Amino acid sequence: xxxxxxxxxxxxxxxxxxxxxxxxxxxxxxxxxxxxxxxxxxxxxxxxxxxxxxxxxxxxxxxxxxxxxxxxxxxxxxxxxxxxxxxxxxxxxxxxxxxxxxxxxxxxxxxxxxxxxxxxxxxxxxxxxxxxxxxxxxxxxxxxxxxxxxxxxxxxxxxxxxxxxxxxxxxxxxxxxxxxxxxxxxxxxxxxxxxxxxxxxxxxxxxxxxxxxxxxxxxxxxxxxxxxxxxxxxxxxxxxxxxxxxxxxxxxxxxxxxxxxxxxxxxxxxxxxxxxxxxxxxxxxxxxxxxxxxxxxxxxxxxxxxxxxxxxxxxxxxxxxxxxxxxxx
Amino acid sequence: xxxxxxxxxxxxxxxxxxxxxxxxxxxxxxxxxxxxxxxxxxxxxxxxxxxxxxxxxxxxxxxxxxxxxxxxxxxxxxxxxxxxxxxxxxxxxxxxxxxxxxxxxxxxxxxxxxxxxxxxxxxxxxxxxxxxxxxxxxxxxxxxxxxxxxxxxxxxxxxxxxxxxxxxxxxxxxxxxxxxxxxxxxxxxxxxxxxxxxxxxxxxxxxxxxxxxxxxxxxxxxxxxxxxxxxxxxxxxxxxxxxxxxxxxxxxxxxxxxxxxxxxxxxxxxxxxxxxxxxxxxxxxxxxxxxxxxxxxxxxxxxxxxxxxxxxxxxxxxxxxxxxxxxxx
DNA sequence: CTGTTAGCGCGTTCAG
DNA sequence: CTGAACGCGCTAACAG
Numbered sequence: 001x002x003x004x005x006x007x008x009x010x011x012x013x014x015x016x017x018x019x020x021x022x023x024x025x026x027x028x029x030x031x032x033x034x035x036x037x038x039x040x041x042x043x044x045x046x047x048x049x050x051x052x053x054x055x056x057x058x059x060x061x062x063x064x065x066x067x068x069x070x071x072x073x074x075x076x077x078x079x080x081x082x083x084x085x086x087x088x089x090x091x092x093x094x095x096x097x098x099x100x101x102x103x104x105x106x107x108x109x110x111x112x113x114x115x116x117x118x119x120x121x122x123x124x125x126x127x128x129x130x131x132x133x134x135x136x137x138x139x140x141x142x143x144x145x146x147x148x149x150x151x152x153x154x155x156x157x158x159x160x161x162x163x164x165x166x167x168x169x170x171x172x173x174x175x176x177x178x179x180x181x182x183x184x185x186x187x188x189x190x191x192x193x194x195x196x197x198x199x200x201x202x203x204x205x206x207x208x209x210x211x212x213x214x215x216x217x218x219x220x221x222x223x224x225x226x227x228x229x230x231x232x233x234x235x236x237x238x239x240x241x242x243x244x245x246x247x248x249x250x251x252x253x254x255x256x257x258x259x260x261x262x263x264x265x266x267x268x269x270x271x272x273x274x275x276x277x278x279x280x281x282x283x284x285x286x287x288x289x290x291x292x293x294x295x296x297x298x299x300x301x302x303x304x305x306x307x308x309x310x311x312x313x314x315x316x317x318x319x320x321x322x323x324x325x326x327x328x329x
Numbered sequence: 330x331x332x333x334x335x336x337x338x339x340x341x342x343x344x345x346x347x348x349x350x351x352x353x354x355x356x357x358x359x360x361x362x363x364x365x366x367x368x369x370x371x372x373x374x375x376x377x378x379x380x381x382x383x384x385x386x387x388x389x390x391x392x393x394x395x396x397x398x399x400x401x402x403x404x405x406x407x408x409x410x411x412x413x414x415x416x417x418x419x420x421x422x423x424x425x426x427x428x429x430x431x432x433x434x435x436x437x438x439x440x441x442x443x444x445x446x447x448x449x450x451x452x453x454x455x456x457x458x459x460x461x462x463x464x465x466x467x468x469x470x471x472x473x474x475x476x477x478x479x480x481x482x483x484x485x486x487x488x489x490x491x492x493x494x495x496x497x498x499x500x501x502x503x504x505x506x507x508x509x510x511x512x513x514x515x516x517x518x519x520x521x522x523x524x525x526x527x528x529x530x531x532x533x534x535x536x537x538x539x540x541x542x543x544x545x546x547x548x549x550x551x552x553x554x555x556x557x558x559x560x561x562x563x564x565x566x567x568x569x570x571x572x573x574x575x576x577x578x579x580x581x582x583x584x585x586x587x588x589x590x591x592x593x594x595x596x597x598x599x600x601x602x603x604x605x606x607x608x609x610x611x612x613x614x615x616x617x618x619x620x621x622x623x624x625x626x627x628x629x630x631x632x633x634x635x636x637x638x639x640x641x642x643x644x645x646x647x648x649x650x651x652x653x654x655x656x657x658x
Numbered sequence: 659c660t661g662t663t664a665g666c667g668c669g670t671t672c673a674g
Numbered sequence: 675c676t677g678a679a680c681g682c683g684c685t686a687a688c689a690g
Contacts, residue, residue, distance in 0.1 A: 001447060001667090003666090003667055003668080004667065004668060004669095005667080005668095008677095013676075013677080014676065014677040014678075015667090015668080015669095015677085015678095016668095016669075016670075016671095016676080016677060016678080016679095017675090017676060017677070018668095019668065019669055019670085020669090020670095020676090022668090022669095023669080027675055027676090028675070028676090029675060029676095032675080032676080044440070044441070044444055046444050046445060046447075046448035047448060047667085047668075048383075048448055048450065048666090048667055048668070049448055049449050049450070050379055050382050050383050050390075050449070050450040050666090050667080050668095051383050051666070051667035051668045051669090051682095052667075052668055052669075053379050053668090053682095054377075054379050054380050054383050054666090054667080054668075054669095054682050054683070054684090055667070055668040055669045055670085055681080055682055056668075056669055056670085056682085057669090057682070061379075068409070068413060076405050076406045076409040076410075076603075077405045077406070079409060080397070080405040080408060080409050081405075083412075083428070084397060084430060087428055087429070087430060087433070088430065088432065088433055091433055096427070096449070097427065097428070098425070098426065098427055098428075099412070099416055099426075099427075099428050100416070101413060101416060101417065103417065104416070104417055104420055111373070112373075115373060115375045116375065118330065118375070119375035119376065119377055119378055120378055120379070120425070121377065121378070121379045275604065330683090332682090332683055332684085333683065333684060333685095334683080334684095342660075342661085343660065343661040343662075344661090344662095344683090344684080344685095345660080345661065345662080345663095345684095345685075345686080346659090346660060346661075347684095348684065348685055348686090349660090349685090351684095352685080356659055356660090357659075357660085358659060358660090361659085361660080376683085376684080377682090377683055377684070379682095379683080379684095380666090380682070380683035380684045380685090381683075381684055381685075382666095382684090383666050383667065383668090383682090383683080383684075383685095384665085384666055384683075384684040384685040384686085385666085385684075385685055385686085386666070386685090659690105660689100660690085661688105661689085661690080662687105662688085662689075662690095663686100663687090663688085663689100664685105664686090664687090664688100665684105665685090665686090665687105666682105666683105666684090666685085666686105667682105668681105668682090669680105669681090669682090670679100670680090670681090670682105671678105671679090671680085671681105672677100672678095672679095673676105673677090673678085673679105674675105674676085674677085674678100
């Protein structure tokens with residue numbers, strides 16, 4: 001194994017000098033910097049991440065926390081995109097990542113969680129899918145013992161950033177698109193889980209829209225469940241001109257109900273998952289770029305680790321009309 | 330941070346003794362073992378995995394390699410299950426895991442890959458989705474520089490195990506189920522990718538079956554592509570009594586084609602993905618327990634790391650008749 | 659059976 | 675601007 005020592009010898013400098021070059025310290029002459037870099041190339045040297053972590057204590061080791069307990073295809077898809085984006089970006093930025101699922105942290109006290117994370121030399125947490133009921137994790141973030149980046153959760157402090165799209169605007173925009181095409185006077189809105197942070201934001205969006213446009217709005221809680229959305233639509237769909245859903249999965253449920261009742265109503269969704277391509281008719285939805293969101297989250301983490309303060313990052317979204325593949329009937 | 334030293338002081342022994350207790354070395358009296366364990370409990374001590382890895386060089390750090398380059402919902406689902414199973418199990422066994430996607434290793438020479446893995450102190454590789462065209466990775470496994478566990482790929486040597494179901498039997502069994510129900514004289518078999526290791530095994534299964542039952546068999550290469558399966562079915566479906574597919578995704582494609590042509594033929598799939606619940610009619614398929622497969626893979630890795638030799642592990646599968654949810658038409 | 663000691667590979671003072 | 679020396683937390687001989 002070629003170590004920093006070998007590089008130092010080859011470049012004719014001290015090991016500490018090599019270390020400084022590696023970590024972009026100031027006060028290194030261009031000349032020695034070049035010599036060191038040449039030696040690194042020649043020896044095909046890669047710094048040992050583990051030794052580096054041990055020595056510096058500020059490892060740049062980041063844990064990706066995923067709330068993957070529910071098993072739905074749609075969820076799988078979204079989390080996979082998040083994960084792929086986060087891991088690839090982390091490697092680009094030289095961060096060392098490990099993946100942790102919420103389920104692994106259940107039944108463990110917050111102190112034990114901290115001990116575990118410390119034992120892994122973890123200094124940063126990127127959290128996907130946090131909800132209001134994850135009290136332990138929220139407390140963990142609050143304590144500011146780790147640098148945190150939260151996706152779709154609105155906690156910000158000196159050590160914590162959050163990344164999400166403008167939920168209210170997105171919900172507003174997607175339904176607006178439908179209004180442009182169809183005559184709509186009343187809307188049935190199927191909302192997400194009460195303990196989800198995005199739920200209230202999206203609700204704001206639809207409420208603002210209906211107020212502004214003078215539309216009648218009925219709100220029912222669908223909990224992001226396809227089944228519930230379907231039941232709700234069966235019960236209330238007929239009396240409304242359109243069904244707006246807080247997720248694509250619920251939009252599927254709504255569509256099923258409409259089909260069953262043999263009536264037509266425009267439906268809008270949220271997320272833009274590929275699964276939609278397998279199941280439905282045309283529909284407007286909010287397309288989130290999950291990989292990009294993950295990228296931004298990692299960048300934000302990188303900044304935090306380098307001393308920046310936490311902030312809210314709003315990423316962009318699109319309103320798309322899904323062009324469905326053909327359907328099996 | 331409470332370290333091994335603190336524990337030693339508290340227990341009134343030397344640090345090395347603590348280390349030995351931690352790592353289950355022989356030749357430690359029950360008495361001191363107890364003292365040390367008490368001290369560990371009292372101090373809430375957790376060994377620093379990073380320091381341990383650095384010192385021992387035999388880190389128990391394992392990389393999960395995933396061939397997640399294609400973006401299909403079905404694939405997402407399968408890989409997510411693999412990942413979840415592997416990571417949870419690894420934590421149980423005290424293995425430290427990092428996740429790597431094939432795409433991160435593209436355009437990198439094999440030597441550089443090795444250097445990278447070494448720099449991460451990785452000693453074991455669990456590989457999901459290896460295919461014959463991943464020449465670099467195959468060479469990597471061949472060199473036996475790392476302990477490897479391959480899922481769905483038949484490489485075995487002293488340092489390499491593989492885990493998979495009995496592909497041939499599964500393919501045989503699932504189609505047999507259909508034969509029990511329907512009058513079938515000729516089968517259109519849509520196979521997987523030529524460079525996939527499972528493809529030829531599954532092919533064997535269907536060939537054996539047809540030979541034994543005296544059925545006419547037409548084989549077309551579907552490359553695991555829904556679209557191709559659909560085209561193939563459009564072209565050849567009508568002249569056969571059933572369509573057997575080497576993946577659920579292709580089964581979806583086949584079903585679409587049948588619907589379009591407005592004819593009925595029984596279809597069989599492979600994998601048992603949840604996505605199927607969203608798209609099709611009833612169908613027999615092979616249900617693989619991806620999480621269990623991942624579990625077994627990690628266990629196998631654990632054994633390899635502890636000196637066992639590589640072997641082939643066959644996991645179980647079921648033949649299921651999917652009860653589809655209702656469909657949107 | 660237990661303690662002493664020397665590193666693992668790197669980061670970080672602090673003189674020079 | 676550079677280098678010697680120490681230490682991160684732990685493991686692995688080697689003594690005792």
